[in-house]
Amino acid sequence: MARKTSLSGFPEWLPEERLVELHVLDVLRESFELHGFSSIETRAVETVGQLLRKGEIDKEVYVVSRLQEDEDTAPAERGDDQLALHFDLTVPFARYVVENGGHLAFPFRRYQIQKVWRGERPQEGRAREFTQADIDVVGDGALPFRYDVELALVMIDALSRLPIPPFVLRVNNRKLAEGFYQGIGLQDTAGVLRNIDKLEKIGPERVAQALCDEVGATPEQAQAALQLAAIRTEDTSFVEQVRALGVNTQLLEEGLGELAEVVGEASRRAPGTVVADLSIARGLDYYTGTVYETVLVGHEQLGSVCSGGRYESLASTGKKTYPGVGLSVGVTRLVTRMLSQGMAAPSRKVPTAVLISLVDEESWSPAQDVAQQLRERGIACEVSASAAKFGKQIKYAERRGIPYVWFTVRGEDGSLAHEVKDIRSGEQVSADPASWSPPAEDLRPVVRAAGS
Amino acid sequence: MARKTSLSGFPEWLPEERLVELHVLDVLRESFELHGFSSIETRAVETVGQLLRKGEIDKEVYVVSRLQEDEDTAPAERGDDQLALHFDLTVPFARYVVENGGHLAFPFRRYQIQKVWRGERPQEGRAREFTQADIDVVGDGALPFRYDVELALVMIDALSRLPIPPFVLRVNNRKLAEGFYQGIGLQDTAGVLRNIDKLEKIGPERVAQALCDEVGATPEQAQAALQLAAIRTEDTSFVEQVRALGVNTQLLEEGLGELAEVVGEASRRAPGTVVADLSIARGLDYYTGTVYETVLVGHEQLGSVCSGGRYESLASTGKKTYPGVGLSVGVTRLVTRMLSQGMAAPSRKVPTAVLISLVDEESWSPAQDVAQQLRERGIACEVSASAAKFGKQIKYAERRGIPYVWFTVRGEDGSLAHEVKDIRSGEQVSADPASWSPPAEDLRPVVRAAGS
Numbered sequence: 065m066a067r068k069t070s071l072s073g074f075p076e077w078l079p080e081e082r083l084v085e086l087h088v089l090d091v092l093r094e095s096f097e098l099h100g101f102s103s104i105e106t107r108a109v110e111t112v113g114q115l116l117r118k119g120e121i122d123k124e125v126y127v128v129s130r131l132q133e134d135e136d137t138a139p140a141e142r143g144d145d146q147l148a149l150h151f152d153l154t155v156p157f158a159r160y161v162v163e164n165g166g167h168l169a170f171p172f173r174r175y176q177i178q179k180v181w182r183g184e185r186p187q188e189g190r191a192r193e194f195t196q197a198d199i200d201v202v203g204d205g206a207l208p209f210r211y212d213v214e215l216a217l218v219m220i221d222a223l224s225r226l227p228i229p230p231f232v233l234r235v236n237n238r239k240l241a242e243g244f245y246q247g248i249g250l251q252d253t254a255g256v257l258r259n260i261d262k263l264e265k266i267g268p269e270r271v272a273q274a275l276c277d278e279v280g281a282t283p284e285q286a287q288a289a290l291q292l293a294a295i296r297t298e299d300t301s302f303v304e305q306v307r308a309l310g311v312n313t314q315l316l317e318e319g320l321g322e323l324a325e326v327v328g329e330a331s332r333r334a335p336g337t338v339v340a341d342l343s344i345a346r347g348l349d350y351y352t353g354t355v356y357e358t359v360l361v362g363h364e365q366l367g368s369v370c371s372g373g374r375y376e377s378l379a380s381t382g383k384k385t386y387p388g389v390g391l392s393v394g395v396t397r398l399v400t401r402m403l404s405q406g407m408a409a410p411s412r413k414v415p416t417a418v419l420i421s422l423v424d425e426e427s428w429s430p431a432q433d434v435a436q437q438l439r440e441r442g443i444a445c446e447v448s449a450s451a452a453k454f455g456k457q458i459k460y461a462e463r464r465g466i467p468y469v470w471f472t473v474r475g476e477d478g479s480l481a482h483e484v485k486d487i488r489s490g491e492q493v494s495a496d497p498a499s500w501s502p503p504a505e506d507l508r509p510v511v512r513a514a515g516s
Numbered sequence: 517m518a519r520k521t522s523l524s525g526f527p528e529w530l531p532e533e534r535l536v537e538l539h540v541l542d543v544l545r546e547s548f549e550l551h552g553f554s555s556i557e558t559r560a561v562e563t564v565g566q567l568l569r570k571g572e573i574d575k576e577v578y579v580v581s582r583l584q585e586d587e588d589t590a591p592a593e594r595g596d597d598q599l600a601l602h603f604d605l606t607v608p609f610a611r612y613v614v615e616n617g618g619h620l621a622f623p624f625r626r627y628q629i630q631k632v633w634r635g636e637r638p639q640e641g642r643a644r645e646f647t648q649a650d651i652d653v654v655g656d657g658a659l660p661f662r663y664d665v666e667l668a669l670v671m672i673d674a675l676s677r678l679p680i681p682p683f684v685l686r687v688n689n690r691k692l693a694e695g696f697y698q699g700i701g702l703q704d705t706a707g708v709l710r711n712i713d714k715l716e717k718i719g720p721e722r723v724a725q726a727l728c729d730e731v732g733a734t735p736e737q738a739q740a741a742l743q744l745a746a747i748r749t750e751d752t753s754f755v756e757q758v759r760a761l762g763v764n765t766q767l768l769e770e771g772l773g774e775l776a777e778v779v780g781e782a783s784r785r786a787p788g789t790v791v792a793d794l795s796i797a798r799g800l801d802y803y804t805g806t807v808y809e810t811v812l813v814g815h816e817q818l819g820s821v822c823s824g825g826r827y828e829s830l831a832s833t834g835k836k837t838y839p840g841v842g843l844s845v846g847v848t849r850l851v852t853r854m855l856s857q858g859m860a861a862p863s864r865k866v867p868t869a870v871l872i873s874l875v876d877e878e879s880w881s882p883a884q885d886v887a888q889q890l891r892e893r894g895i896a897c898e899v900s901a902s903a904a905k906f907g908k909q910i911k912y913a914e915r916r917g918i919p920y921v922w923f924t925v926r927g928e929d930g931s932l933a934h935e936v937k938d939i940r941s942g943e944q945v946s947a948d949p950a951s952w953s954p955p956a957e958d959l960r961p962v963v964r965a966a967g968s
Contacts, residue, residue, distance in 0.1 A: 082556050097896050098895075100898035104528075107521075107526035173866075181560070210901050221888075332881075445552060
């Protein structure tokens, strides 16, 4: 990881690093499928109009145009209809649902693992090209709140299967926050949230000042908002703490009930992995209820590695609305940290378990027969490209971390004798290409947490 | 597939279609790994200078720029350093090898499965965004010819595992063609190849005319070039047919020997799947020896679904050269045809094998316990979101193609009784969440060839 890529913000992995990323992707896919989520992908581009419908991120979007287009493009194509690379998978998914609504069974559960692009200033944790792994459930017209609870459980299950440090899912609820702000007389709830979102970055004093300056809060109102944001519990005791602040609105009550359901169920099933954190705001405008983010314990400065929330009207045709709830794993952010901290490593660098060596140049084709027999039983192998000295062929395997080398020798009577050598132990035994298998742990490279 | 996507040239699949694509991708990955290829990915963007270093495709490239960039971008960034989406995976791979040469073990075997983009006019078989699955082997300074044979065998193995019609790998060799053209006195061999490449599209008469008009061939030379291009054999008998044309150069002999090695070995191992086709030219300028393309029998008009070749100097630092040989599967082209012709279909639309039903609203959390027990044994399941009538919950499963519904009923003595119903047969049996499993064929959606 001392290695620098040639284009800042566009990470590329070496094969052994890619094995760690692949492991993360495979585990997430497997987990999502075990929970009944279907895979889809959306195209990499959306119209600028679609992308900017929600949120204020126009500076971060990469637009695309054909190289020769400049001269012959009508001005219209440079407006809302211009194509740009998607910056997340939620907005494209909403468009996909609206377009394909008639072909989907609702509530529709999908996972989506793809690259996204943002023109941000690169730093660890913030790349310009990165992979996200999303799950969402959307309903046709309505979606039971219970899915907000379920999605938290799915992600806790998925993340628990990864070779990463303990994590904490921080949950809040926009209804709770907005109901509270309204209850203390602050009407610009979006403005309050936007400032509360900066709490971790700039601290309570400057947030209080900004609330007074920008949202027109009195010092008392600002203090009340900060008191709410300071509440943090690993169980549902946050409900009492909020009530003790003496504010009462219907929206606040609704939010309290919802958040208690998520935190109650998740903390009962996975104690210590969930926190009701009333400072969580999440930047995106489209969230309307539950909001989630996830930090790795000891790596809080990295930012959230898995975030999301409930949205009521992101996907909408005018006539129809598809409310949804979703969570997104920042795969690249997570993998970058896993690699830079050596959290996990593959048992070897290549898929190959066995190198079939050559005794002479004519034995290449029979060696392919041996390889084919092994592959039929799921054993990954390669055949040497030339009949160099055995020592050199063994070196080739060693350099790659291939654990076994296969030898085929023609006896004086013309019969073939096969032997296989474990080049780590030096042990060499007779073997039948039709039945020999390596021990299960040598079959494929296995990614394990460091120290395990 | 009557469904039209909203942006022409950017295909998007429904979940059941995506299962077919995922199956193709999984089979290719598994095959490539069994042959010892390591996974890598490269970033989606390259500099325009890098992309246009070889070949004449500048009209097809999509450049990217930040939305707000226009005003504040230095003119330099709009030249060779401008970023553009890659149009294949070979050019980015060559750049990756040069940049990471010191960290790789050579010969380096990699596979790479990613989206690529071309600004082409969309039609079936030609999308603007599509997925390619590439394998390449590159050497440090030199690469034994034997890899040209091996890569053909790897692809024949990989494609044979897919639920597609029989295919034919058509192979030719640029040395053979160029040696022959030189032998008959045509020096602009690239010009001849470019015209021979149009043979299937415009026919021999017009190619002969173009050879005379554009490459300065005499009618006799044009006829000789066409005679060579007409040779097509399923074994190495093409060698005799070429020799019968009475041309003799060292380069031609070298090409004949190489092509005979590829076709000899491949036809011996997989009779009927390989053809020496001396009309194959492949457009790309960087090929220097073996060239491959692959057609589905009965779908020749679709064009090649798997192409590639040998390149001596695509990856080069000036001091160092990394010659390579590779093949690329046009996954999107293949899958689009598989779907439009109904060549393969999944056994069900969703990963879910079991729907855990709810007897009342309070049973959601215990139902999650049952689900967790099943998932621990790899059984994909979902829990009903509400305790609707059982008939309605069964309908939910039916609509999605979920084969089993699980019922948990609390007996009068407080004990829990579990039953599971196969909703296709109606059979309902007692089941223990700690041990019940569906038959293996119901565990996951399985993609099968139509009629199998």
